[in-house]
Amino acid sequence: MFDELTQKLDKVFRRLRGMGILSETNIHNALRDVRRVLLESDVNLKVARDFLARVQERAVGQEVIGSVSPAQQVIKIIFDEMVELLGGESARLLVSPRPPTVYMVVGLQGSGKTTFCAKLGLHLKTKGRRPLLVAADLQRPAAQEQLEILAESIGVTVFREKANRAPDACEAAMDYARRNSLDPVIIDTAGRLHIDQVLMAELEEIQQRLSPAEILFVADSMTGQDAVNSAKAFYDKLQFSGAILTKLDGDARGGAALSIRAVTQQPIKFISTGEKLDALEVFHPSRMASRILGKGDVVSLVEKAQEAIDQEEAEKLEQKLRKREFDFEDFLSQLRQLKKMGPLAGMLEMIPGMAGRLKDVKVDEGALRRIEAIILSMTLEERRNPKVLNGSRRRRIARGSGTRVQDINRLVEQYQQMRRMLKNFKGGGPGMLRRMMKAP
Amino acid sequence: MGIFSRIKKGFSKTREALSEKMGAVFKPGRKIDDELLAELEEVLLSSDVGWETTDELLSRLKDAAKEDRGKTEPEELMRQVIASLLGEAEAATEPADNNEKPRVILVVGVNGTGKTTTIGKLAHYYRQQNKNVMLVAGDTFRAAAIEQLKIWAERTGCQMVSSMHGADAAAVVYDGFESAINRGMDYLIADTAGRLHTKSNLMKELEKVARVLKKKRETAPHEVLLVLDATTGQNGLVQAKEFTRAIPITGLVLTKIDGTAKGGILLSISRTLNVPVKFVGFGEGLDDLAVFDADTFAAGLLGDKETLESS
Numbered sequence: 001m002f003d004e005l006t007q008k009l010d011k012v013f014r015r016l017r018g019m020g021i022l023s024e025t026n027i028h029n030a031l032r033d034v035r036r037v038l039l040e041s042d043v044n045l046k047v048a049r050d051f052l053a054r055v056q057e058r059a060v061g062q063e064v065i066g067s068v069s070p071a072q073q074v075i076k077i078i079f080d081e082m083v084e085l086l087g088g089e090s091a092r093l094l095v096s097p098r099p100p101t102v103y104m105v106v107g108l109q110g111s112g113k114t115t116f117c118a119k120l121g122l123h124l125k126t127k128g129r130r131p132l133l134v135a136a137d138l139q140r141p142a143a144q145e146q147l148e149i150l151a152e153s154i155g156v157t158v159f160r161e162k163a164n165r166a167p168d169a170c171e172a173a174m175d176y177a178r179r180n181s182l183d184p185v186i187i188d189t190a191g192r193l194h195i196d197q198v199l200m201a202e203l204e205e206i207q208q209r210l211s212p213a214e215i216l217f218v219a220d221s222m223t224g225q226d227a228v229n230s231a232k233a234f235y236d237k238l239q240f241s242g243a244i245l246t247k248l249d250g251d252a253r254g255g256a257a258l259s260i261r262a263v264t265q266q267p268i269k270f271i272s273t274g275e276k277l278d279a280l281e282v283f284h285p286s287r288m289a290s291r292i293l294g295k296g297d298v299v300s301l302v303e304k305a306q307e308a309i310d311q312e313e314a315e316k317l318e319q320k321l322r323k324r325e326f327d328f329e330d331f332l333s334q335l336r337q338l339k340k341m342g343p344l345a346g347m348l349e350m351i352p353g354m355a356g357r358l359k360d361v362k363v364d365e366g367a368l369r370r371i372e373a374i375i376l377s378m379t380l381e382e383r384r385n386p387k388v389l390n391g392s393r394r395r396r397i398a399r400g401s402g403t404r405v406q407d408i409n410r411l412v413e414q415y416q417q418m419r420r421m422l423k424n425f426k427g428g429g430p431g432m433l434r435r436m437m438k439a440p
Numbered sequence: 441m442g443i444f445s446r447i448k449k450g451f452s453k454t455r456e457a458l459s460e461k462m463g464a465v466f467k468p469g470r471k472i473d474d475e476l477l478a479e480l481e482e483v484l485l486s487s488d489v490g491w492e493t494t495d496e497l498l499s500r501l502k503d504a505a506k507e508d509r510g511k512t513e514p515e516e517l518m519r520q521v522i523a524s525l526l527g528e529a530e531a532a533t534e535p536a537d538n539n540e541k542p543r544v545i546l547v548v549g550v551n552g553t554g555k556t557t558t559i560g561k562l563a564h565y566y567r568q569q570n571k572n573v574m575l576v577a578g579d580t581f582r583a584a585a586i587e588q589l590k591i592w593a594e595r596t597g598c599q600m601v602s603s604m605h606g607a608d609a610a611a612v613v614y615d616g617f618e619s620a621i622n623r624g625m626d627y628l629i630a631d632t633a634g635r636l637h638t639k640s641n642l643m644k645e646l647e648k649v650a651r652v653l654k655k656k657r658e659t660a661p662h663e664v665l666l667v668l669d670a671t672t673g674q675n676g677l678v679q680a681k682e683f684t685r686a687i688p689i690t691g692l693v694l695t696k697i698d699g700t701a702k703g704g705i706l707l708s709i710s711r712t713l714n715v716p717v718k719f720v721g722f723g724e725g726l727d728d729l730a731v732f733d734a735d736t737f738a739a740g741l742l743g744d745k746e747t748l749e750s751s
Binding site: 036039040041042044045046108109110111112139140141142143145146148149150153193194195220222223224225226227229230247249250251252253255256275 | 482485486487488490491550551552553554581582583584585587588590591592605636637638639669670671672673674675676678679696698699700701702704705724
């Protein structure tokens with residue numbers, strides 16, 4: 001699927017290679033194919049549309065970089081944007097200030113709530129907690145027995161009472177947890193359709209009576225377009241604080257993850273990846289994004305694209321250096337590159353002939369941000385032709401970047417020192433700088 | 441309550457959700473043009489029909505419209521197109537020999553689609569027809585699956601054969617088959633463990649179940665029903681394909697259609713695999729199962745109130 005997508009995009013962009021910028025028309029055409037892929041992965045139609053509008057916005061006007069195909073360039077934007085939408089970082093479970101912490105597990109029938117409860121119980125037990133599993137599914141035949149058997153197999157206490165109403169059973173479970181100092185309390189509720197008013201009201205009652213630290217919405221990764229409707233309905237009623245995606249050991253792409261995230265803004269906290277009770281993993285947005293887009297190796301492809309983009313910039317810089325055109329713009333872009341690559345001092349030391357000659361150009365990581373701010377406060381003319389930097393300009397730049405005039409003076413001095421150095425520094429042959437930057 | 445009025449009940453939510461959209465697409469007096477097709481495409485895609493089948497349906501609609509020369513309302517044409525696509529699958533499957541007793545129905549599917557609940561309803565359905573039904577607890581994997589089936593057996597007054605948790609599923613089903621033959625049952629309905637179609641060892645287990653049944657009688661299992669959750673997206677087609685590779689599916693059961701999901705993926709499945717939809721499930725009660733009817737489904741998908749109310 002992903003290879004197919006890459007090929008399709010390559011076709012769309014072929015004429016573009018090596019010239020011009022990504023235009024609205026050709027990106028639009030390309031994104032139509034991407035939309036198909038997203039729909040095949042069960043991303044909701046509307047969510048996909050909004051998502052691609054954002055991608056388009058970011059992509060239009062970007063310069064086409066010669067050494068990376070425009071298709072790869074666009075895919076990188078799609079990937080980055082998707083990771084961001086999926087939540088960037090992995091989220092953690094919340095804990096109540098007053099124990100026991102309650103985790104309430106809700107969802108549609110057959111999404112995998114009971115199994116997830118047991119998995120969560122085991123997960124917390126291995127972290128040294130003493131969880132209590134509460135069998136509050138009084139609807140499905142033998143649901144309580146199921147939780148009981150699972151709890152027994154992992155050595156976690158289970159609370160089960162022949163109550164008539166789930167909220168009463170939950171309250172009794174809380175007493176039990178307090179008496180036996182069990183914490184946290186994990187509540188397995190009955191599966192229900194989001195349009196079932198009576199059962200949804202029951203969940204609300206449990207929420208009000210127990211004030212859970214987290215309400216976790218369990219969703220089947222095979223869910224299609226309807227994921228937005230059920231997630232939204234559950235969210236509107238309960239404001240759940242996190243989602244769980246189950247059955248990811250199958251081959252469903254899991255576009256539902258994107259849909260759920262988009263309509264509720266709540267993080268996906270765990271994914272469930274197998275029948276064994278230890279098959280629970282923390283959610284990783286980037287892995288999910290590559291899954292939705294097609295294959296596992298999309299990440300490496302994206303990395304390759306990034307590397308190519310970096311190389312491209314390095315090559316440009318190298319050419320400028322040869323022509324002695326090195327200005328603050330280049331300085332800025334080089335700083336940013338270096339920032340990505342780790343400690344700056346180490347980098348500079350690696351430049352042949354420069355070791356030990358840059359004592360005055362000591363730049364710590366924190367100063368990088370300041371330098372960036374200073375350069376960003378310069379006009380384009382000032383960046384390209386630093387000779388114009390007179391006193392009044394320097395004062396303005398200092399004010400704009402929140403620094404002092406001395407800082408500006410020092411930076412200009414460093415820049416000039418660097419230029420002088422580069423004049424003396426000849427060669428290494430073509431690609432020298434690129435190779436240098438590729439070194440760790 | 442008749443079968444159709446029960447389907448109607450099941451589809452009512454779907455209808456409410458969709459009829460608004462469809463109503464907008466098929467406003468009276470509209471012609472089948474690019475604009476209408478684009479809107480229709482949207483409705484179908486957001487019902488999980490999937491790209492390929494949506495393209496197919498739209499091109500069939502265009503052809504039908506050309507031939508029809510504006511005599512029929514676009515909405516009615518679309519309904520016909522959907523129903524005919526579903527009907528083709530039905531026509532392609534030969535009805536199995538009905539006289540043999542017991543008829544063995546094997547119920548399969550991925551985890552959490554509602555296999556056990558469907559078996560309870562199926563048992564009730566046949567019990568209503570005064571048939572002798574036996575259940576066999578072939579799900580020996582999931583905790584308390586046997587207990588769950590047992591409760592359904594008690595509710596429906598069926599006999600049940602089971603073994604212990606962790607026992608060999610094929611052996612249990614085989615025992616059930618023998619016992620059903622000996623006791624002159626009309627139907628034997630076998631539960632199986634939910635399994636993701638990507639787990640090859642579990643799919644092999646299913647092959648084995650079919651093999652041991654065949655050892656007893658070449659004609660068994662007479663029916664293999666794949667239970668599919670109506671909320672399932674495009675993976676439903678992959679599931680159906682993979683299950684068919686392990687064990688030929690004779691019919692689909694679409695469950696949980698009382699939610700807002702439309703179950704559009706079954707159009708893709710019956711188109712690609714020529715497997716008819718046999719039943720639909722819509723609730724947790726014994727009666728919440730109905731024989732699938734292509735016209736009613738198409739009407740439900742399109743929000744056609746007249747067909748639904750007259751049936």
